[in-house]
Amino acid sequence: MARIDLDLAHAYVANPQKDEDYALLPLHFTFEDGGAYALLGPSGCGKTTLLNCISGLLRPSQGTISFDGKDVTGDSPQARNIAQVFQFPVIYDTMTVGENLAFPLRNRGVPAAQVKERVGRVAEMLDLSASLDRRASGLAADAKQKISLGRGLVRQDVSAILFDEPLTVIDPHLKWQLRRKLKEIHHEFRLTLIYVTHDQTEALTFADQVVVMSRGKAVQVGSADALFERPAHTFVGHFIGSPGMNFLPGQWRDGGIEMAGRRYAPDLSPDVAARLQAAGSFKVGVRPEYLKLAAGNDPQALPVRVERAQDIGTYWLVSSTVDHGEAATLRARLGTEAAHLRAGDTAWLSVFNRHTCFYVNEELVQ
Known part of the structure; x- marks a missing residue:
């Protein structure tokens, strides 16, 4: 895992002149090694842009990104050693569930005994043990997304695991179970997890620290209790809570x-x-x-x-x-x-x- 330091801004237009030109306004923030974070905000607020800057899918137009003090701003996702789980399943339908989970490890030459042990452990955590020999193509969308989650969690050597609204296709009944599983996995392995969502329940139950975003700006960073009791901005007060x-x-x-x-x-x-x-x-x-x-x-x-x-x-x-x-x-x-x-x-x-x-x-x- 890694400590991630951000000092950046991003605009999709050349020569931005005003705040509205930025997808991400200037941001200086640190994700501590082993922390569980959520990026929370409405659609279009810059959450996914920030996540893609961290992963290396997008290079920020201004500033730098550092992992454990090393500047990785120009590095590819592979060089940054990032695992990312997307909104919709990214798996190999022609492979079995077990082969899908094992693929990131086998692709890196991990010994077969370690692959078997790690795949079995992650499959048990995600309730996939009974499906390891089933071909992925025959599974429902929520089961496929559980495989995607497992592929992100199966590696132990990653700098961070990034989740981009990963429970969108999951049945509502299973969302609570999977949030609890992710929390358990974080407590056991102390992974650096960054989770993007527009759902305040997901963010507040999953993360130790929540970054609330609005119009490209991080308006408050804090625990669930701090965001509820002392919103730093009226937007946070409106956005957090029901009503x-x-x-x-x-x-x-x-x-x-x-x-x-x-x-x-x-x-x-x-x-x-x-x-x-x-x-x-x-x-x-x-x-x-x-x-x-x-x-x-x-x-x-x-x-x-x-x-x-x-x-x-x-x-x-x-x-x-x-x-x-x-x-x-x-x-x-x-x-x-x-x-x-x-x-x-x-x-x-x-x-x-x-x-x-x-x-x-x-x-x-x-």
């Missing part, structure tokens, strides 16, 4: 926060209060999970108009609007105390607590 974070416009007035025509005095640190005062206008961010029902006319609660209350089973999802000149939507995940709410009701929600975040120019105030 995403609520945002309401606020202003600093008379030593407190004015929101929807009401004044509040939440407990703020001196540094946060000073930043909000200096900004004047900002956004208040709160997760649906951290909104609470309050008593009517509570001076520290926000009045909202209930639009819909849905019983999800383990919680009630309440969608409401806040009138502050123009309507804003507020979603809350509440307990059974919300069972009595109906469309058109006025409810009071407690917004300020230790989980509440504040954003100036879309960036978190800390």
Whole structure:
């Protein structure tokens, strides 16, 4: 495995002049040896471009890539010793499952005994042991993709293993199992794994560190807990969570926060209060999970108009609007105390607590 250092940018046009010209904005980042990472973001945000730069399929238009301190910017994927698993199966249909798994090892002259041992171990991890003698052409798409995963994992000498949305063709029931298997494999072998996905569940359950990307920029790198609790950018707050974070416009007035025509005095640190005062206008961010029902006319609660209350089973999802000149939507995940709410009701929600975040120019105030 290898430590991978990136100091690069990439544009598909000559002489880029503005941010919109870049597929990848300037990025300086290190993937530590043995770490499990995910590149998470919507389609077109630069995830696959970054992965292809790392693998050597694409040379960045600016900057360098280093493996363990060695500049590999101009090296081919073979020279970089990278294994890559793509979105759709890449296997040999004329070979058996076992022959497909063994091919990367036999191609490198690994002794037959080691090939047998390694293929057997990887096949067992991916529940392919019973299919080793079956021809790959007769298998379903999800089984073929499991072979592709196995071909990526079978080598022990690679610098890193890169996954480009590898579970797209996998049956939803099997996705959870395969994510768990990949996690187990990482813990056992301490491989350097980099996993591209637009699915936050895949990213947050697989990776130790998630790189959230938007419009060619890495907007935050952190653990699942950090991304959920303290989104560094409003985009991360929107993108992470189901539903995403609520945002309401606020202003600093008379030593407190004015929101929807009401004044509040939440407990703020001196540094946060000073930043909000200096900004004047900002956004208040709160997760649906951290909104609470309050008593009517509570001076520290926000009045909202209930639009819909849905019983999800383990919680009630309440969608409401806040009138502050123009309507804003507020979603809350509440307990059974919300069972009595109906469309058109006025409810009071407690917004300020230790989980509440504040954003100036879309960036978190800390």
